[in-house]
Structure formats: C-alpha cells, structure tokens
Amino acid sequence: MGETGALIPFGTVRASVRTSARAGQAANGRGERAARPAAEPLWREVLGDQLRALRRERGETLIETSGRAGISPQYLSEVERGIKEPSSEMIAAMAGALDVSLVELTLGVAETLRAVRPAAGTARASVSASASAAGRYGAFALAA
Amino acid sequence: MGETGALIPFGTVRASVRTSARAGQAANGRGERAARPAAEPLWREVLGDQLRALRRERGETLIETSGRAGISPQYLSEVERGIKEPSSEMIAAMAGALDVSLVELTLGVAETLRAVRPAAGTARASVSASASAAGRYGAFALAA
DNA sequence: CGTTTTGTCTGCTCGCAGCGGAATTCCGCG
C-alpha cells in the first residue's frame, strides 16, 4: 500500500475522551491549560481518520483489519472515530495490519494536520482539501 | 523555537507501559499480534524523546515546562522517558508549553523514526545520528 | 561541606482502554 499522507475526507464531530479535570489547573495562572491553537485537532482524531482512510484504501472491513491487528472490530471502530486513545502497542499493531510503518503513519498524520493549519513556508495543500479538512476540525473547535 | 525534527540523542531502555495481555491473541493465527518491525520504537518513546529535546533546547527545567502545560513535573518526566502514554489533550498542552504546533511535534517524531529506519528514497540522515538512534531503539527491541 | 535545585521513584485513586454482547445501519440480491 504505502500511499500515506493522502488528505483525508472527514466525518462527524466526535464524542470526547478523557480530559482530566485536574489537568491544566496551573497553566497560565488563570486555571487554564496552555491553549491549543483554535481549530487544531487532537492527535487521536487525526490518527483515527488516517487509519480509516488506509483501511478503506485496502477495501477492507473492520473485521478483517482488526483480526490481523489482534484487536476487536468494535474497538478499531472507536479508534477510527477518535473516541478512544490507543496505546503505542495498539498503534503499532494497527499499522502492521495495514502494512504501513510507524514513520508512514506519523507522516500521514502530520500531513493531515498541516492541511488543517498550513505552516508558513510549506507547500500549500490543495484548496478544496484544505477547505474540507479545515471545515471538519473547525466545526469541532466551534462545537467544543 | 520551531527547531523541530532535530535528531535526538537517547537514554536508557524503558520500563514498559500497558501491553494488554488480551490484545493480539488472534493476529496471525498463532496467538501473536501482527509483528511490528524489528527495532522500530514505540510512539510514546519517540514522542518523549522529542519533548525532552525541545525542553532542553529552551534551557528549561521540568518544573518550568510542566507548570505552563498544567501538569505535574513528575508526570512530564515519565512521559519524556517513555514510561507513560499521555492523552491527546496532554500532548497538546505540552506542545503548547513548548511553543510548537502539533504538526511540528509530529514531524519531529516522524523524522526521528526515519532516522532509526530510513525509508527508501528519502534523504539520508547523518551516519552518526542514525547509528546513535538505531543503537538506542535497537537495544530496546533486543531487550524486549 | 551543606544547601538548594532538579529529576526520579513509588504508591495511590479514579477514570478510561479495550472488550464483547446487543442494537443499528448498510448493502446486495431477488
């Protein structure tokens, strides 16, 4: 496969996962964590989209991919939807099941993040892809 | 700061975190999870090294950086050493405290992973850096 | 040398990872 880093069409706004109530109490002296940039998605959201895109590129079902990764299809579904935060071992297993290296997977995540918020001086992502990606995570931020 | 993706000198072999005994039972019909490539490090290890490198580049202590991130210094130490798997919110907070975007952080992780296992066709990392990185994660793989 | 600062170790709690059964949605077929 190896076609990583492709920009990913996105789905719905996510249920949130752990956001520890105790974390972030001291961040900037106002009881707030250091603010993450507006509209910047969370790692697990982008990772999940990347994994689903890779699986669908292979034309596979949750059951097929999860079987090779040694995890339950229900859990893979939740990871792909950004609902659960997988461990590094799980990430490695899923990458292996999809025949991509961790490098390729991580680069794919970075490319998707860049599409949402292009860094100065980097090659511009296509307009429609940027708009699509920005719309998805932008909506998330606004909903939050 | 923004100087991400620099190759990172590494430390000791890690205590491991959760590796669910139930995960991976069905991976390849032999009760094994799909094998991750030999000597490929785990995401949390490389992330931790990246965070520590960034903090040290700023000339900061655990207490300073963790204070801005809104987390405990003991916890930041464990994350940097690859002992704990932080949530996406924690990762975002730490990135913010270090003045890097998630893109930059992720690219830095990808670069470090590539140094361990250069992909075909990419620019070769320096020999000593590659040897250093490979030695660190290679030892881990052998110990495992 | 003593003191301070920095980083690591350790035990704790509480909330979630990862699971599996059930429910819902999707899809191909007649």
Next chain:
DNA sequence: CGCGGAATTCCGCTGCGAGCAGACAAAACG
C-alpha cells in the same frame, strides 16, 4: 420493495494505567 447477512456503532463492564503528590536520589551551587 422487503429481506437477510454483513458491517458498523452503541453501551455497559472491569482491570489497569494515567496522572498525581510525597518521598527519595542525584546534580549543581556557593
């Protein structure tokens, strides 16, 4: 169109790890 099977999502559960704070060790400083 309805139907059956496949695929995906929902939901509740439990074991265990995230994240913490006190204690300890190591390093730095005067």
